[in-house]
Amino acid sequence: MRFAHRTLRAIGGAAMVGALVLGTASAASADATRDDQWQNKAFDIDAVHKVATGKGVTVAVLDDGVDGKHPDITGNVLPGKRCSDGRPANEEKQDDHGSGMASLIAGHGHGPGNSEGVLGIAPDAKILPVDVFADEGGAIGSNDKFACEWDESIRYAVDQGADIISISISQTYADDVAKEAIAYALAHNVVVVQGSGNDGTDEKSGLGSVPGVTQVGGSVQNGTAWEDESYSKQLMFTAPAKDIIVATSDGGYETDDGQFIKGDYVTGDGTSMSTAIASGTFALLKQKYPDYTPGQLVNRVIKSTYIAKGVDKSKLPDAYHGYGDLSPLKALTANIPKGGADGPWDLSALPKASGDKAGGASSPATDDASSASKDDDSSNVLLYVGIGIAALVVIVVVLVIVVVTRNKNNRGGPGGPGVPGTMPPHAYQQGGYPPQPQQPGPYGQQQPPQWGPPRQ
Structure with missing residues (x-):
């Protein structure tokens, strides 16, 4: 993947919220890849998929483009759009982050019975890729720019029929225009998910701070908070962020020093992964509860979380755990009241949505x-x-x-x-x-x- 270790991509105050432990999965076979998906074992993914698979649900990935020909996601990736030139975003050959996130959301694997490769949380969901960056490939640096603003990419995703918007990019601002776009998404029952970041700092003013955005932190295998997650009072819950295996683009990835390493998979850390896994879970919930508002879907998640040993439940939600760690099967099946339309948020200060779908x-x-x-x-x-x-x-x-x-x-x-x-x-x-x-x-x-x- 084209990422640096720990800090993936700095972009004018924005950063990919996944970090990469390079090379640990490059030589692994496809079936070993499936075995290494520890989060699926923790979720009892087979039981989850007996309830829902994300069928009929579209998840927009606002990120790099996606390699729609990767065997684990082929057939699940819609054309989408590259903001830089309007071309389809499902033919990515240079950048890997978007492909990795797509595989965690909607990977179906390959081989006999699709038993090999990455199995996403919602293998029957569709991915709508939206490549938000101005340049493709090249060295990582703070000079990289966006080709479209947040409101443009969010509104595009809503207008193209997205049910979930997954944003594995953190940033330090959220202006009124971006807030209007969030209101626009909520008005059309679209769930917006964003990772908290990997800097270990207090996240106060990005998109995740906007009411109506589901901000997700990172967790490790025992369900406690990942040490490098950025913390926030707006954090809703955590999801797996450590040692997460993902698909690459075009059969390999490029290290931060420009070296290209062949391999269809690579292992990474970061709340990028948490965001994708959470977005896939919302795709499952959207399939089972299609008439629920975003707030009501979030309500199901935060009232079904796993509380890890050593975490004081009486003090939740807090800035490091939110309401606890993601538990997809319980979120799908527990007897949880539907609740009010706004869920856990106070949306009174959110601007009214401008325009119509x-x-x-x-x-x-x-x-x-x-x-x-x-x-x-x-x-x-x-x-x-x-x-x-x-x-x-x-x-x-x-x-x-x-x-x-x-x-x-x-x-x-x-x-x-x-x-x-x-x-x-x-x-x-x-x-x-x-x-x-x-x-x-x-x-x-x-x-x-x-x-x-x-x-x-």
Whole structure:
């Protein structure tokens, strides 16, 4: 993978939130790769997949592009978009982080019975890759730039039908425009997940600090917090972050010193991995509870967490553990009340979502505007009807005057066009102009909304 050890990628205040222990999986066979996925054993992944597999759910990965031809994720990766040039983002050959995260979310493995390679938490989910970076490949450095802003990439993912947005990138800012994009996602029932980071510092002001964003920390094999996770009062829960094996792009990865090492897999540490695993879990929950809001899905997770030995449950949530460690099977099956729409968040300070899903139906955030528009339309219709009636009355009066005048002029004369009580036929009755078809009203004969590409 094209990452440095511990700090993956520094990008103008942003960083990939996964660190890499390079080379530990490069020589492993595919079946050994499956055996090394300790988090799946801890989750009892076979039991999990008897309940849900993420079928019918789309997870947007805002990251590098994804190598959609990797055998463990082939068929599960939609075209998506590279922000730098608008081309598909499912043909990544140089950067690996996005492919790694996609494999943790929706890897289905390969070989006999798909028994080899990486098995993701939601193997039947679809990945919508959104490559947010301006440059492909090259050395890692602080000069790397984004090609699209957070609001652009989030709105694109929502408009393309994403159910979950997975962001394994941390940053130190979240402006009002980004907050509006979060509100837009929530208004369309899209879960937004972001990792807390790997700096071991207090995360206060990034996207994860915005109400409505599910911020995830890292844990180790015993369920306690990973030592390098960034901590935060907004942390919701932790998920596995240590010694996590992932897929690479184009059959290898590049070390931070520019050396290319062949291998389809590599092992890494970081809350990038926690984010992907959490996003896959939300895909499972979305499949089983499709009518739940993001807040209600998060509610199921935080009320089903595993509390590791030595963690004081009475003091949770705290900045290092949130409400505890992720437990997918319990989140799927436990008897947990649905709860309020906002879940654990106070969304009152969140800006209203601006705009509506491209080609889609109105959202709660735009209902007021839609109602106002409908009221205006209704007023206009009444106005036009009134004008039409007035015009009709005038025409009738004029016609009556004309008839009366003609009758006076032809009174006592012979029959014919001037015979009392008769009027010339309308033009269309004489083979002239055809009758004009009635025009549909403002709500009649509308075209169905044009959504984005169908979900596969």
